[in-house]
Amino acid sequence: MNNNKTIIKGGYFLTPGTDEPVLSGYMTIEDDLITYIGKEEPQMEAGVQVVDGSRLLFMPGLVNTHGHAAMSLLRGYGDDLALQVWLQEKMWPMEEKFTGDDVYWGTSLSVLEMLKGGTTTFLDMYDHMDRVAEVAELSGIRSVLMRGVIGLCPEDVQNHKLAEAISFARNWHGKAEGRITTMISPHAPYTCPPDFLVKFVQAAHDLDLPMHTHMSETKREVEQNVADYGLRPVAHLEKLGMFTRPSIVAHGVHLNDEEIEILARHNVGVSHNPGSNLKLASGVARVTDLLKAGVKVSLGTDGAASNNNLDMFEEMRLAALIHKGVSGDPTAVPAPEALRMATEYGAQSIFLNNVGRLAVGMKADFIAIDIDQPHLLPHTDLLSHAVYSASAKDVEHVWVNGKQVIKHGQCLTLDEEAIRRKAQEAFEGLLKR
């Protein structure tokens, strides 16, 4: 009798990077781990839960390596605007009004969207992070959380925010059955003066935690960095010691060859956010060059206000498409590479080395998509279909840490009806205040 054992019977499994990237067979989950995957049918002991895998394609859960979940409250509130207009007239005045409750309901809306769409791990950099962690714990999702700090303020406010970031990182690291880990996160080199940024590096050393920041998202901020500090952002962050910590930077759109080499040398990951970079007209990151240099490139949605959804299938597809179109090379970012960016590379680049692949010993974070649909037929190459044809809405089931959280498209852990209503009310409340 084994009540903590689940066997997936007779499905297709995506295992990119192996000899057989589309495996037809079986998978066993015991507690929070994958303990078998292969073609042989495992023994069905009494008490084992059996999941019929026919008509389903199983994949590692998607890993979203950069975002601001609560910003879903501002989805569609300001589009097609120049970046500074969007920030100064739309985002910042509304975000200033965000209460802890707004963050709670905005994050709930995002986590619900992400889980239903097959994202099993997300990185979040925002404020009111205790409320974000509450949602993460309750929902069953895996997350890497951090208080993102903008340092354009008096020193006492700076120090207060830093203390908050440190205390959050210390309190929540390893919580929720280990599903929550934390990082130290100055917002960006252009919003944190050098002496302040150095304090984050020290904190990360003290707590033995990795670091995350926005970097080189726009051409303008790179030019400003050179004007202010005589260095481009990568050399600047290197000089301030950030890369002595395990690190991942978001965006990295405007990089020269030397900067790519520095990132590769320090093993710094880059969270590529194609949807947000296109929508805000930031540009197209040099993803093929980054991958060629050995930089771990993963995928992020950024906040829903600049995306405008949290569909990681779409980011995966954008990553596979735009670098072909812009470079003129149809072999750029092939489907298996795009899939690994959205799963395995994503997990590794936020320092979760036991997440992101369907393999023995890995955490049981996986999803199933319904492949018996017109847009996923005929079954020529299911890995191709996952990257080039599928969407968040094709996700049928989701498991995180061995527990099922989405079943036939319904969330088992969160109250969807309440979240939909509360999120709408929160937005209306912000408009009124």
Add this chain to the structure above:
Amino acid sequence: MNNNKTIIKGGYFLTPGTDEPVLSGYMTIEDDLITYIGKEEPQMEAGVQVVDGSRLLFMPGLVNTHGHAAMSLLRGYGDDLALQVWLQEKMWPMEEKFTGDDVYWGTSLSVLEMLKGGTTTFLDMYDHMDRVAEVAELSGIRSVLMRGVIGLCPEDVQNHKLAEAISFARNWHGKAEGRITTMISPHAPYTCPPDFLVKFVQAAHDLDLPMHTHMSETKREVEQNVADYGLRPVAHLEKLGMFTRPSIVAHGVHLNDEEIEILARHNVGVSHNPGSNLKLASGVARVTDLLKAGVKVSLGTDGAASNNNLDMFEEMRLAALIHKGVSGDPTAVPAPEALRMATEYGAQSIFLNNVGRLAVGMKADFIAIDIDQPHLLPHTDLLSHAVYSASAKDVEHVWVNGKQVIKHGQCLTLDEEAIRRKAQEAFEGLLKR
């Protein structure tokens, strides 16, 4: 008593280009036409069918202005390959084996996918067109159909194909309650010698029909055109008389300023296929310049083998995103313009002037999407959500020509189960032959 009258009660309606692009109100459909749209509640006579519009966003049906429906049988069969390898080693050897039945089931699969995803009109250029027309008639979709002719063959074969194209265009124009119209379509300037192309222009004059062709999809074909004929493709087609007919060209990726001016002068539409152009690494069309010059730009999916789905929401979003990212201008192709490209401009550019808008006197081709979902909340700007957040799978209901064809996601006109099975069998059959 009026059995041919439907009233949509209390919904949101997208009417881009008007003073109130998101209208909250009512819409009346009588037979195949929209007879009322506005804020006042119309009188509910006996026998009128009432549709509860709450939780729904109504939009004009999407118009796909370039594709090869039967190619869905090759979805995922060859990705991430150089164009010539893809064509010569993957597509052409398989397409050579296509029978009328293959075309029938491939087209059925595509039409099913399109209808379920909110596409109410599609343009199709392929072979075995009688079988395509059969599917179009049966399914209830609106379509613009044409036998696409490749002229790289002996003269007798050329003439046989041309005769087929003419006879198809004559026989099917105006059929299926007027839902089917036809065009005359040489495949491309690089696959049809000039003297052969001229015969198509003559046929289009004789039948008084518009013309469609692939044009300037790749840089290489433009260079070849100059080498072979001393002219770039636009001037070449102008010289051969094609633009004396109402025309729409597909792709138009590689155009110079003079060519854009010629297209604008002759009122030639351009079907922009962003997904296919990116995937095949053809490049990024000059959409903002085309729009600025007054060229009617619409959207197409191309065949599913180079896309790899027929989700027009995705094409709409790609059109809104990539031109921002590549130009560096976040105001490029704003949401209402992307929506009009996918609807109104699409219909106009394939010469269906009573399709593509929710307005009195227009054909009742419209769709409803379920907006009470996490990724479409909060309700900040529903037009933005339709363009930047929604997908084909959010479509709940579809009406074409006043008749409902999709209800709660289920197709009322086609046998989905049979099509799924037959499409898979057709692909397997092609592999074996």
